[in-house]
Amino acid sequence: MWASHRAKQVRALAREGKMGERMIVVVLHHRNQTGKKYRLATEEDRHIFQQAGAYLQQKIADWSYMESPLPEEKLSPVGTLGFRVNRYGMTKWKHLFNPRQQLALITFVEEIKSSYESIKEEVTKITKDNQQIEMVPDELAKAVMGYLASILDIHSAFNNSLARWENTSEAIKHVYSRQALPMIWDYVEVNSLSGSSGTVESGMPFYLKYLRFASGMSSSQPTCQVASATSLSFADNSLDAILTDPPYYDNVPYAALSDFFYVWLKRCVGDLFPDLLSTPVVPKSNEAIMEPTRHETKEDAKAFFEEMLSKSFQEMYRVLKPDGIAVIVYAHKTTQGWETMLNALIDAGFVVTASWPIHTEMKTRLRAAQSAALASSIYMVCRKVEREKVGFWSDVQQDIKTCIQDKLEQFWNAGIAGGDFFISAIGPGMERFSRYERVETYEGNRVSVLQLLHYIRSVSTDFLVHRLLKDASVEAIDKESQFYLTYRWTYLDNTIEFDDARKIATAEGVKLEELWKEGGFVSKQGAKVSVFGPKKRGKVRDINSMVDAMHAACQLWEAGDKEKLTAFLSETGYTQSGAFWQFCQAVAECLLEGSKEKQLLEGMLLGKEGHQKAAKEPSLDLR
Numbered sequence: 001m002w003a004s005h006r007a008k009q010v011r012a013l014a015r016e017g018k019m020g021e022r023m024i025v026v027v028l029h030h031r032n033q034t035g036k037k038y039r040l041a042t043e044e045d046r047h048i049f050q051q052a053g054a055y056l057q058q059k060i061a062d063w064s065y066m067e068s069p070l071p072e073e074k075l076s077p078v079g080t081l082g083f084r085v086n087r088y089g090m091t092k093w094k095h096l097f098n099p100r101q102q103l104a105l106i107t108f109v110e111e112i113k114s115s116y117e118s119i120k121e122e123v124t125k126i127t128k129d130n131q132q133i134e135m136v137p138d139e140l141a142k143a144v145m146g147y148l149a150s151i152l153d154i155h156s157a158f159n160n161s162l163a164r165w166e167n168t169s170e171a172i173k174h175v176y177s178r179q180a181l182p183m184i185w186d187y188v189e190v191n192s193l194s195g196s197s198g199t200v201e202s203g204m205p206f207y208l209k210y211l212r213f214a215s216g217m218s219s220s221q222p223t224c225q226v227a228s229a230t231s232l233s234f235a236d237n238s239l240d241a242i243l244t245d246p247p248y249y250d251n252v253p254y255a256a257l258s259d260f261f262y263v264w265l266k267r268c269v270g271d272l273f274p275d276l277l278s279t280p281v282v283p284k285s286n287e288a289i290m291e292p293t294r295h296e297t298k299e300d301a302k303a304f305f306e307e308m309l310s311k312s313f314q315e316m317y318r319v320l321k322p323d324g325i326a327v328i329v330y331a332h333k334t335t336q337g338w339e340t341m342l343n344a345l346i347d348a349g350f351v352v353t354a355s356w357p358i359h360t361e362m363k364t365r366l367r368a369a370q371s372a373a374l375a376s377s378i379y380m381v382c383r384k385v386e387r388e389k390v391g392f393w394s395d396v397q398q399d400i401k402t403c404i405q406d407k408l409e410q411f412w413n414a415g416i417a418g419g420d421f422f423i424s425a426i427g428p429g430m431e432r433f434s435r436y437e438r439v440e441t442y443e444g445n446r447v448s449v450l451q452l453l454h455y456i457r458s459v460s461t462d463f464l465v466h467r468l469l470k471d472a473s474v475e476a477i478d479k480e481s482q483f484y485l486t487y488r489w490t491y492l493d494n495t496i497e498f499d500d501a502r503k504i505a506t507a508e509g510v511k512l513e514e515l516w517k518e519g520g521f522v523s524k525q526g527a528k529v530s531v532f533g534p535k536k537r538g539k540v541r542d543i544n545s546m547v548d549a550m551h552a553a554c555q556l557w558e559a560g561d562k563e564k565l566t567a568f569l570s571e572t573g574y575t576q577s578g579a580f581w582q583f584c585q586a587v588a589e590c591l592l593e594g595s596k597e598k599q600l601l602e603g604m605l606l607g608k609e610g611h612q613k614a615a616k617e618p619s620l621d622l623r
Contacts, residue, residue, distance in 0.1 A: 014088035021098065021161075023049060024186075027170075029196050036170050053099035059106060065113060067270060069106040070094040071263035073281050075181075076256040079293045082180030083256065085162070093263045096160045096175075104192045105156055105264065112148045112268050119144050142272050149268035151200055151207055153261045158198030161187045172198035175260065179252045228286065229312035234319040242316050245329040245377075246309060249337030250290040255282045288312065290340075306340050313348035322384055326350065331377040331423070335453050335503060338426060342449045350382035351434045355427020357416055378427050391436035393447045400432045400452075401459050408463050418490050419500075422460050429456040454506070461486055461507040468586040469579075476579035480515065481546035483508040485583065487531045489590040493597070501529035521547055533597035534558075549574050550584050554600040557607070565607075566614045575612055581605070 013019055023041040063069045071093035075086050090096060097105065120141040127137050135143070157163070157174040162181065165188040166173050172188050175181070190198040227233060229244070247254075259281045270277040284294065288308035295301040316326055330341055345352070356379050407428040408421070416424050429452060433439060439447040465474055465482050468489060474482070486504050498512075501522075505512040512529070515522035521537050523530045534540075534554035543549050549572055556565040569575040584601055591598035 011087050017089065019088065022046075023189075027165075027188075029194070031195050049100055052103050056099050056103040056106075059103065059110075063106075065110075065267075067267050069109065069267070070102055071267070073259065073263050075259070076253070076284075077293050080256055081250055081253040081289075081291060082182075083253075084180070084182045088183055093259065096162060096181075096260075097156075098161055098189065101159050101161070101189060104159060105152070106267075108152050108155070108192075109264070109267050112145065112152060115148075116141065116145055116272070142269075145269050145272055147211070149265050151203075152268055153264050154203060154207070155192065155198075155200050156264050157260070159190050159192060161189075163187055163190070163198065172196070174198070176257070179254075179257060181257070181260075229288070230286075230308060230315060231311075232315045232319055236318055237321050239319050240321055240324050242320055242324070242326040243329075244312075244316070244326070246312065246341065247288045247305075248330065248332045249305065249334065249340055251332060251337070253289060253291060255284040255287045255289075256291075258282045302336075302340070306344065309341060309344040310347055313344045313350065317348045317350060317384065320384060324384070326382040328380045328382060329377050330380070334497070334499060335450065336499075338423075338453060339450050342426075342430060342453075345380075345382065345430075346434055346449065349384065349387075351385040351387060352380050352427065352430040353383050353385065354381040355379065355431065357411065357420060357424035357427075378423060380427050380430065385435075387437045388435055389437050391433075391439045393439055393441045396432060396436070396439050396447075397455065400429050400455065403428045403432055404456060404459050405463055408460060412463075412467060418492075421464065422457055422490070425456050425460040426453065429453075454503075457503055458507040461504065464489065465508075468590070469582055470586070473579060476577070477583055478545050479509045480544075481550075481583060483510045483515075484521065484531065484545075484547045485586055485590070488587055491531075492590075492592060493531070493533060493595070495525075495528050495530045498524065498527050498529050501531075521551065534600055535596050543572055546574075546580055546583055549580065550587070550601070553584075554597070554604055557604040558600055562607070562610075565604075566611045569611050581608055 010019070023046055026039050026041050026045060028037040028039065029035075060069055073093050075091055075093060075095075076083055078086050080086075085096065094102065120137060123140040123144065124137040127135070127140065154174075157176060158172050160175050162175045162184055164173050164177065164184055165171075165186070172190050188198075190196065192199055195201040225233065229246075262277070262282050266277045286308075288305060290301050290305040292298045292301045295304060320326055328345070330338070332338055332341070358377055358379055404425050408425060411421060411424050433449075433452050439452075441447065461482075462474075464486060465477075468485055469477065477485075483505050486508065487501065490504065491500075502512050505515070512522070516524045516529075519538060519541055521532045523532060530536075534551040537551060540548050540552040540555065543552065549569075553565060553569060553574075556568060566575075574580040584605055588598050588601035588605065591601075
């Protein structure tokens, strides 16, 4: 509560203009020497910084171009997905750059703009001397200007007050280390002319490598179009295949984040590319995303996204040949996201005929980096197959269960883990469900996609628990402990959204709200849920589940109370319980190396035989 109050106070002061900045350290690097040196910033360093601010004002006053030198355009409003900096008074894009960074960037803008005529003269001479160049000089000069503006854009991503210093590589990392604009408190400022990381010079080999690669021509001539997915220009039944990676519900606000680059591009070459850079910021009204700040209510935002996605899938269905295939890539953690996408898919008329999870993120991202993010995307192959009219839920359920269990066996053996495991089961379930125009109960009630997703999760959870517990009888493990085991395997010790935790609990037959009582192993803060290990939950006083017993045993083992531990296990009846020991072993195997909970469990498990032997002796005093 205190921390929350302090955070609000800091934001309020920042919005009032009372938050400043102070140079702390200078990093030195000689281009002909290896390694870097560090020293504290001096008054002279700070004085030079102030001089840059004064010169900036002079340069702005002398600016001769129509477009304002600094990006005065507003950031997307507070509450926009991924945007946090505007809560601290950073309401315009120029606020993301300190005065010296602003000076550097508008100097580059000025140099780029003023070089157009000389570039045009040079390319005119080149085209005259080399008749093989088919481009007209004006177009070639515009292309060069476009490259220069793009390079400035990349440099701006490294030269701003949200760029960070990475200690391990001793290098500057750009603003979009993830698809958001979070507040950071110790940014790094690059010397644009130093040749160090984050400068144009250091990045040039990569830029040129990309341009050479992207400029390669294939033997066939491709046709590229820029158009809305809701209104395609192709004729009915004309395409053999469609591959698409549609927006993931509320995952990434691409248009809002793109403004960072757009505002600088417009200043550099807006006059040369008026058709691309005519609007003040990136157009957003037709972006297919569930973004509440663009609508009156959250429900309106959800309805808008559903409508846009449905129109897009309907267009795909229209232009696909009868024997063609559509491959749809999707990856989203929430049931809402999947429900929206699958509803649109079914409404368009598609039938899912195959699906596979494919790792699209670095392996370290989920398990090793302690992240609750997904590492896999689901690739679903869809066709224009004639559907059966009606499927009855009791029959379809069994068909879905058999299909899912067969696929999960493959995924388990392939090492699919964490949240990816549950998401991977959705495709096989849809393969059976989408065969019918309508799935209903014998009473005539329609079965929704949401009901399907809940059933898929329950089947997957049951499969997972049986695999993790190996030889132990699942029936011997209470539902609360099954929830704990599933949570640990899926999310490790990460804090997650309440809805994600609730879905696991529901699949295990547990009411989540009954678990976050005082002294329990579940905590709810706002819309977030944490599952505590034996270190974080405090001393266990009541034993209501196998989790409580496991945590109490770990705490006694850590305290070195071997006799009390043996007596505790004996009195609670867990000493000779094979299910208890298998449960502890399963939890330990779910956790990462270095986890404190894993260390406690492995230590306690090492003494298993000793506890069992001692328990056969006369009862010990637990006091």
